[in-house]
Amino acid sequence: MTRPTLYMLALAAGMFAMAPWIINAAPNEATMGLVYKIYFFHMPSAWMFLISALVAGVASARFLFFKKATADGWAVAAAELTVLFGSFTLVTGPLWARKAWGVWWQWDPRLTSSLVLFLMFVAYLLLRRFGGPGSDKLGAGMAIFSMFNVVFVWVSVNYWRTIHPPTTVVPTLPVEMGIPLWYCVTAFTLLYIVLLRLRARLEHQRTRVDALYLAEES
Amino acid sequence: MRRLREMPGRLKAASIGVMLGLLLFASPNVNAQPQPPKDFVAVDETAPGEQIPAIPLVATAYGFIWVVLMGYVWSLGRRLRKVEGELAELESRRKPPFAEATGCK
Numbered sequence: 627m628t629r630p631t632l633y634m635l636a637l638a639a640g641m642f643a644m645a646p647w648i649i650n651a652a653p654n655e656a657t658m659g660l661v662y663k664i665y666f667f668h669m670p671s672a673w674m675f676l677i678s679a680l681v682a683g684v685a686s687a688r689f690l691f692f693k694k695a696t697a698d699g700w701a702v703a704a705a706e707l708t709v710l711f712g713s714f715t716l717v718t719g720p721l722w723a724r725k726a727w728g729v730w731w732q733w734d735p736r737l738t739s740s741l742v743l744f745l746m747f748v749a750y751l752l753l754r755r756f757g758g759p760g761s762d763k764l765g766a767g768m769a770i771f772s773m774f775n776v777v778f779v780w781v782s783v784n785y786w787r788t789i790h791p792p793t794t795v796v797p798t799l800p801v802e803m804g805i806p807l808w809y810c811v812t813a814f815t816l817l818y819i820v821l822l823r824l825r826a827r828l829e830h831q832r833t834r835v836d837a838l839y840l841a842e843e844s
Numbered sequence: 845m846r847r848l849r850e851m852p853g854r855l856k857a858a859s860i861g862v863m864l865g866l867l868l869f870a871s872p873n874v875n876a877q878p879q880p881p882k883d884f885v886a887v888d889e890t891a892p893g894e895q896i897p898a899i900p901l902v903a904t905a906y907g908f909i910w911v912v913l914m915g916y917v918w919s920l921g922r923r924l925r926k927v928e929g930e931l932a933e934l935e936s937r938r939k940p941p942f943a944e945a946t947g948c949k
Contacts, residue, residue, distance in 0.1 A: 642910075642913075659898055660898040660899065660902060661898040661901055661902060663902055664902055664905045664906075667906060667909050668905070671909070710912070710916055713912065714908070714909050714912070717905070717908050718908070718909065721901045721902075721904055721905045722901070722905070724896060724901060725896045725898055725901055728896075817913075821916070821917075821920070824920055825920060827924065828920065828923055828927060831924070831927045831928060831931055834931055835927060835930050835931050835934060838931070838934040838935070839934070841938070842934070842937075842938075
């Protein structure tokens with residue numbers, strides 16, 4: 627692990643350790659009460675979910691169209707993190723909805739498009755794991771295609787009728803709610819960068835191991 | 845209504861009787877149905893039995909993220925150590941021993 631990665635990991639871990647106190651200090655919301663505090667981890671998870679899907683798509687495009695071999699490692703790393711942060715989003719969302727909406731799940735545009743994006747990246751990982759030779763290129767095409775779903779997830783709350791809060795909620799938050807939110811966004815971003823670097827390193831080292839085995843055989 | 849007009853007198857009387865009887869029989873059930881509220885009454889607190897508790901939901905959400913994150917970091921570290929160990933072994937196998945490479949004894 628490089629020194630900047632180690633520092634970032636330590637900082638992210640420290641921020642996560644402090645997060646419960648900072649979130650606890652935030653006031654309750656008028657209609658939702660305490661349960662809205664799920665938002666402080668739900669929203670940054672959702673952002674990382676979408677950003678990671680974009681990273682996977684861009685890295686796959688670099689691999690597919692510009693023949694950058696290392697870009698494939700970044701794409702696999704980002705795809706795995708898309709599934710990780712997607713699972714956070716899709717688990718914390720229904721827990722919040724149970725109290726706020728009275729139901730665990732609604733087939734509304736935001737929730738459905740998020741689930742579809744998550745399933746696309748699960749399919750990508752399954753393809754990379756069990757697809758055999760050629761799955762890297764097929765997977766890259768799939769990641770590029772999946773990346774465009776991010777746009778639908780993002781605009782879904784603003785263009786279609788939905789019970790999910792719109793994206794305009796974030797800039798209108800009162801300061802005492804905005805501080806814990808941006809604190810958590812920073813912690814999640816740092817953690818995402820660290821995990822992406824480590825996971826990409828794992829993939830690059832695997833490629834080197836495979837190359838060495840092939841060299842040994844030949 | 846046309847059918848009722850075309851009915852013989854006795855049958856017509858019987859039909860009307862049955863309908864009136866049904867109405868009379870059904871009226872207590874109609875009255876027994878809950879009435880829609882005429883106005884909303886404000887209360888300071890909802891009855892505890894009617895509330896969905898927030899604390900278990902919040903705790904589950906944060907707990908899930910913490911546990912899965914720790915599990916993922918642990919799994920990533922384990923996979924990295926394994927692959928780097930394998931890589932070190934392969935590279936050491938490829939490199940000729942120092943004495944052999946330099947010709948020193």
